[in-house]
Amino acid sequence: MYNVLVVDDEPLICKGLCSLLASSGLAISQLFTAHNCYEAMDYLRMEDIDLLITDIQMGEMSGIQLMHQAKMIKPWLPAIVISAHETFQYAQLAIRLGAKDYLIKPLNGEQFLDAVRNVLLGVNKAVPPQDETLAGFREQFRLEQPTPERTALLHRLLAEPASAAETAERLQARFGTELSGPYYAVFRVRLGAASELLQYAALNVAMELLDREWRPVAFYDGDDAVAVIVQWSDARYEENGTNKIDQLDMLGRSLHANIAKYLRVPCVVGISQILRGAAFLGELGAQAAKAVRWNEEHRELGVFYYGDFSWARYAQGQEPSEEEMAARNNLIVAKAKAYIDEHYAQKGLTLHEVAQKNHVSPNYLSYLFKKNTGHNLWEYVIKLRMEESRRLILHTDLRRYEIAERVGYESPEHFSKIFKKVYGVSPTELKK
Template sequence: MHRILIVDDEPLICRGLSSLLAGAGLGIADIHMAHTGFEALDYLRMEEVDLMITDIGMPGMNGIELMHQARLIKPWVQTIVISAHETFQYAQMAMRLGARDYLIKPLNSAQLLDSVRNALLQMQAEKPASGKPDYAASMGGRFALRAPDTQRGQAMTALMAGAPASPGEAQQLASAAGLEGAGPYFAMIRIGTDFSTREGELLPPKDKDLLAYALMNMASELLDQDWSPLPFTLPNWEIGLLIGWSEERYDDSTVSKINQLDMIGRSLHHHAAGFLRLPTLIGISQIARGPEFIHLLANQSQRALEWSNRHPGQKVFYYGDFSWSQPGEEAGEEEAFAQNNRIVERSRQYIEEHYAQKGLTLHEVSQRNHVSPNYLSYLFKKNTGYNLWEYVIKLRMEEGRRLLLTTDLRRYEVAERVGYESPEHFSKIFKKYYGYSPSELKKEHPAK
């Protein structure tokens, strides 16, 4: 059964779409409705959502901004975009963010249902079968099993081995590796696996080769639309991906490159588990300009993976989160512990000062601490016991309850003071958190 989130600032459209989908026999378990991008983010943080249907033109946070934030929270959630504008730029941006479809208002009911049905069918096909999976067969449906290009792999191995003698030699190797037209900015992602942990089996090398190729093709095709990555094999059945930014794309200051890498890493980990039921660790380098620095990116992605020894609960590692200290040094344990505590404490203080701010995001908090959103989420949960956004909700709900009990403020005024634009949305979150609504609380404890 599928769970759908409908986002539109016109309540009538939300109700109409909800009614249409509920009666279409599509196997939908839950339909959530949000009237702003901020409300939608709350649902994405707190509920299981498979498919989001969002309008583009909304006040406060438009559909494109929502898609950016949604990909940080749950990069695997599928999206269908609806818009009153046949603007090519909007459609192009939506598709680059992974939208399944871009539909123009006024909506045609049959067209919408076809789009939703196709998205749900695709998701159903991507779910692994129950029981012991046949990896080769499961990959055959969507991902073709292609062996890596040997010549390109040798050129990439040479670039990773060390700095070329000259920029000209680096350019020759880059051309042989298939990097023409890519870059000039690059980051490297390394995917490590432990095949022996899969259902306790010890796999022979031939099966490991097959799974490594399957993983490489899955990762490559998953990112192909947005990134055109260069995939290659590494020792011990690890997989490498080289991600590139053009000058124009890299200069786009509206998009955080760390957030993009964070999203890619978590999406790869999620899909490796979903398609292949394969445990993976993801190591991500920083970004460097020019193929002559690929050997440094290779070293960074490897060192990022080494931090899994210290953080067994974490699966995606960005080198920039740890570059202030060296992995594997005995003396660094205490320093790392103190640094992580400082990150969490600064984040906690920032949230306590800004939890009532409308539109507060994980990206904003992580930027203040110069770490990736993924690592901040992991540290905050590990040190406090709270998911970062659960902590924001906790502060908002406790303050909301205090204001309801000790003041004569109306519900919409309380909602406004704790960071919600919509009193209805505040009431939904409040009831989910406490088990009773603000009005029920007021009846139980009338003002004296």
């Protein structure tokens, strides 16, 4: 059974789509509706959503921005976009963020249900045993087995920065491998088991996931790992509204989730920073390899961004003590809590905003916050909002819509739903 979230600022459209879905015969357990993106984000954080269906144009926050935030919360979440705008730019952005379909209003009911059905079929379909999965990879994908010569050249690209330009030209001439950047980042995926077939399968998953959008170049990196170089053109890198650390975090978590799901093998993903120029590929490769090392300190975490950790002591040949690392982590959490304490009533507060203030990735901040406090970051935000709203209900004469506004909710109805979920009674019932 599946949970579906429908987001549109026109209530009649939400109602119509939900009616279609409810009578479709699809295995839908719960249907959630939101009339703006802020409400939708609450559902994404609090409920186990299997499919997001969203409009594009919706007031202060667009459907594209919602999809980006959804990817930060659940990188594997599929989405279907519905829009009144048959604009290539919107469709391109939606597909880049993983939209499975882009439908134009007015919707054809049968076409809409076909799109939903096709997406849900792939959400939690049974994954065959690992041996069967791997056996089918060579038939399923057309990616050629990497040649030793190409792999050696790519290793040289990372190991010999001085000859990077010459090596890139040879790769292009001999194998059609384009490395034009000019911005690069490197992912290193260490697999939980070593075999050439497993590496080949992981390489295919990475190429399928990143596709042409990131111009990925993937290759074997030792006996138990694969490395992936992703690239940005000047225009892509300068796009507004796209935080690069968020993008890396999203891609790393997607790689980790898909390899774990489809290959049924544990893995660790190390992510480098982004640098301009092929001459820095060696440094980026080393960063990604170092990031993987942090799995030794944090076994329960599988994705590591190089910029989250302090490497100064390592550069001097000194490993920081457990006490030093704990103190740094405690400081990150304390700063995050202080920021939330001050801004919890801000409408549209996001995890990546809090992470940016701490200069760490959203993934690492979420992990540290849960580890240190026992609850996730958004649970803490809701706790503060609900405690303040309860105080206002009991000790002031403010109306429901005024209280909702004061604690960060645009819709009084949505505020009431969250309040009842937390306290078991509605604001009105509590007041009485």
